[in-house]
Amino acid sequence: MLLFACIGLLFTTVFVGMQFGLFNVRGSIDARNSSILTATTSPAHTSLMALIMNLVPASPPAGDTSCTGGQATCAWPETREWAVVAGGLAKDLPLIERVAAETGVSPRTIAAVVVPEQLRFFTSEREVFKRYFEPLKILGSLSKFSLGVSGIKQETAQVIEDHANDPASPYYHGPEAAHLLAYDPAANHDEVLFNRLTDEKDHYYSYLYTALFIKEIMAQWKRAGYDLSGRPDIVATIFNIGFGGSLPHVDPTVGGSLITVGGVDYTFGSLAGAFYRSGELAWLRP
Incomplete structure (x- = not known):
């Protein structure tokens, strides 16, 4: 339960930061996110995003699918x-x-x-x-x-x-x-x-x-x-x-x-x- 509470708090922090432009960087979305954990970001931003990356479980690479039902292909x-x-x-x-x-x-x-x-x-x-x-x-x-x-x-x-x-x-x-x-x-x-x-x-x-x-x-x-x-x-x-x-x-x-x-x-x-x-x-x- 503590883990999920932390995740919720972190996402809320990121969302609020977005609303006030705290994370805004000129450049494409993919460029901004590809540099999230590089030395060009602020220490606070890096620490926050690193925590999110560690706490939020990513889907396993093997068998990963866009389909909500888990199948290999599906309609959009x-x-x-x-x-x-x-x-x-x-x-x-x-x-x-x-x-x-x-x-x-x-x-x-x-x-x-x-x-x-x-x-x-x-x-x-x-x-x-x-x-x-x-x-x-x-x-x-x-x-x-x-x-x-x-x-x-x-x-x-x-x-x-x-x-x-x-x-x-x-x-x-x-x-x-x-x-x-x-x-x-x-x-x-x-x-x-x-x-x-x-x-x-x-x-x-x-x-x-x-x-x-x-x-x-x-x-x-x-x-x-x-x-x-x-x-x-x-x-x-x-x-x-x-x-x-x-x-x-x-x-x-x-x-x-x-x-x-x-x-x-x-x-x-x-x-x-x-x-x-x-x-x-x-x-x-x-």
């Missing part, structure tokens, strides 16, 4: 990674619904883009996932090349802003986004943008830029005569490959990065579509 909703993503999205529901109301992009469409990015991160960093994100049931917020909960690159966010403020852009969808993206004239734009996308305590801007990307892509395709409102798999595919891969045509192909979840291979777009059409998190409105 039956994985430990999905359980954590679902818990993180539930915590962020007020933010997702706020962004949906502000942009007109449905909560489920926004989440459909976030889900494959989170599953990709969790499955590619298994030890970090098992020891850190799984116990705390939180989403990973990347902060190096791909940023925030959906993995938007900073240069992509800049392009989103450019399109939102350019009525001549084929991606322009109206003036409503300008005030959502406005900056203090005295602010350092790049610094503020980076902080917007990587704020671990508040994912609002991460969801906002994700939704605006979706809306801009839909506007581009609508101008070309194609409606993507019922194709979250295509929207997510384009989100994954970027604006340069958005070429409106009659028969778009679902694709994107390969993601292995529960021993099953998916593309980024197909995983987004599978979530969107599933009964998972039914409270995320389509």
Whole structure:
């Protein structure tokens, strides 16, 4: 009983530290966690994380599986990674619904883009996932090349802003986004943008830029005569490959990065579509 009490206290300490930015380091989540026990971290941080690593039992390497039932392969909703993503999205529901109301992009469409990015991160960093994100049931917020909960690159966010403020852009969808993206004239734009996308305590801007990307892509395709409102798999595919891969045509192909979840291979777009059409998190409105 004392052991579990200690574990609970340590996780609470880590969570509180995250909320107040005590452990924040510029760099990707995987980079930060790979250096948890190196000399570059503070002695207090090193001691705390070392204790957690020793106290929290890791799954044995032999026969380790993502599947909640212990089988070798399973569908993505039956994985430990999905359980954590679902818990993180539930915590962020007020933010997702706020962004949906502000942009007109449905909560489920926004989440459909976030889900494959989170599953990709969790499955590619298994030890970090098992020891850190799984116990705390939180989403990973990347902060190096791909940023925030959906993995938007900073240069992509800049392009989103450019399109939102350019009525001549084929991606322009109206003036409503300008005030959502406005900056203090005295602010350092790049610094503020980076902080917007990587704020671990508040994912609002991460969801906002994700939704605006979706809306801009839909506007581009609508101008070309194609409606993507019922194709979250295509929207997510384009989100994954970027604006340069958005070429409106009659028969778009679902694709994107390969993601292995529960021993099953998916593309980024197909995983987004599978979530969107599933009964998972039914409270995320389509």
